[in-house]
Amino acid sequence: MAAAPIYLDHQASTPCDPAVVAAMAPLWGEDFANPSSRGHRPGLNAALLVDQARESLAAALAIPPHTLVFTSGATEANNLAIKGLCEARLARGRHVITVATEHRAVLDPCRYLERLGLSLTVLPVAADGLLDPAQLEAAIGPSTVLVSVMAANNEIGVLQPLEAIAAICRRHGAAFHCDAAQLVGHQLIKPLELGIDLLSFSGHKFYGPKGIGALVVAEDLELAAQIHGGGQEGGRRSGSLSTPLIVGLATALDLALADAPGRAQRLGQLRDQLWSGLEQLGGICVNGALEPRLAHNLNVSVAGVDGSRLHSGLRRGLAVSGGSACSSASGEPSHVLIALGRSRQEAAASVRFGLGRSTTEEQIKETLAFINQLLAKLR
Numbered sequence: 001m002a003a004a005p006i007y008l009d010h011q012a013s014t015p016c017d018p019a020v021v022a023a024m025a026p027l028w029g030e031d032f033a034n035p036s037s038r039g040h041r042p043g044l045n046a047a048l049l050v051d052q053a054r055e056s057l058a059a060a061l062a063i064p065p066h067t068l069v070f071t072s073g074a075t076e077a078n079n080l081a082i083k084g085l086c087e088a089r090l091a092r093g094r095h096v097i098t099v100a101t102e103h104r105a106v107l108d109p110c111r112y113l114e115r116l117g118l119s120l121t122v123l124p125v126a127a128d129g130l131l132d133p134a135q136l137e138a139a140i141g142p143s144t145v146l147v148s149v150m151a152a153n154n155e156i157g158v159l160q161p162l163e164a165i166a167a168i169c170r171r172h173g174a175a176f177h178c179d180a181a182q183l184v185g186h187q188l189i190k191p192l193e194l195g196i197d198l199l200s201f202s203g204h205k206f207y208g209p210k211g212i213g214a215l216v217v218a219e220d221l222e223l224a225a226q227i228h229g230g231g232q233e234g235g236r237r238s239g240s241l242s243t244p245l246i247v248g249l250a251t252a253l254d255l256a257l258a259d260a261p262g263r264a265q266r267l268g269q270l271r272d273q274l275w276s277g278l279e280q281l282g283g284i285c286v287n288g289a290l291e292p293r294l295a296h297n298l299n300v301s302v303a304g305v306d307g308s309r310l311h312s313g314l315r316r317g318l319a320v321s322g323g324s325a326c327s328s329a330s331g332e333p334s335h336v337l338i339a340l341g342r343s344r345q346e347a348a349a350s351v352r353f354g355l356g357r358s359t360t361e362e363q364i365k366e367t368l369a370f371i372n373q374l375l376a377k378l379r
């Protein structure tokens with residue numbers, strides 16, 4: 001069998017931490033009771049575990065525990081935030097603002113609302129991928145009910161100016177939703193202190209399980225449920241809670257934040273090493289600002305090669321992607337890179353490197369040698 005490719009796609013997903021797997025293990029079998037079954041001891045025990053996990057997550061995010069709504073991940077959290085907030089504020093206004101480089105889990109719910117008759121402004125970004133707060137200031141108005149801007153970009157890793165955005169939203173009475181799927185677990189974030197009203201995140205982006213995430217909903221913020229049923233999560237998201245996944249989410253966040261500063265420092269050095277090696281190969285440019293950016297992300301465009309040949313060559317030695325996991329599935333060039341001003345051809349010949357806990361200096365050297373050989377063949 002061929003050697004396993006070097007995995008550099010940690011922004012698509014991270015492996016579940018073995019300590020997280022161990023914390024979840026008994027909850028699939030022996031301790032399986034429904035945490036809503038408060039009429040018997042096994043159910044009460046499950047409820048206690050969910051409460052403890054909620055408190056631990058709340059402490060990590062500096063939020064009151066009841067502001068956390070568990071969801072199946074960031075996609076669902078984004079849908080709940082965007083559709084739920086706009087539905088609850090229909091009588092107040094019908095204008096939504098977002099940004100061209102958002103994940104499709106934000107853009108698509110916004111476009112869905114536009115089809116239903118709401119008005120949507122999609123702000124452009126500068127060539128470095130950053131939103132200029134003056135653009136938001138110019139677009140926001142009395143009918144704007146929601147502004148949705150991500151914390152860290154999933155393709156180019158740039159960090160948006162959240163404090164400035166929050167201040168503008170506050171001044172205009174618009175709710176601020178932030179998709180923080182790529183930031184939570186990698187940097188400390190205190191959403192309510194920053195002025196964020198709604199914050200989404202997903203466990204598998206920080207060494208937790210897939211299929212679980214949450215939405216932070218600021219106290220007293222109106223939100224219409226999008227999934228109706230048994231009334232779990234204060235009626236904001238019905239459906240039986242998954243005790244193992246919730247315990248896994250809380251354990252993962254604890255562990256991820258414990259080594260986040262050291263990890264960012266180490267991966268930042270490896271990322272810089274990767275970039276300086278690639279730069280020496282010539283005809284390669286970085287997509288997005290190098291600062292402020294997630295330490296574990298690098299995204300480059302390679303001149304003079306065809307995107308599909310580049311990626312079929314890369315696949316033989318590396319697990320990397322061209323854009324987000326979702327845009328690679330559609331085969332379309334990344335809308336994020338197009339928004340930065342790259343041509344379709346440049347966007348297609350782009351590579352996202354997502355470094356992670358398992359990445360070593362040896363792997364970076366092997367990656368550089370592999371790409372060097374590949375480009376010599378392709379150019």
Ligand SMILES: Cc1ncc(COP(=O)(O)O)c(C=O)c1O
Nearest residue numbers: 073074075103105154179181202
């Ligand atoms: C920024 C961002 N938002 C949302 C999502 C969706 O997360 P999930 O697939 O876990 O729902 C992702 C994952 O790719 C992401 O990177």
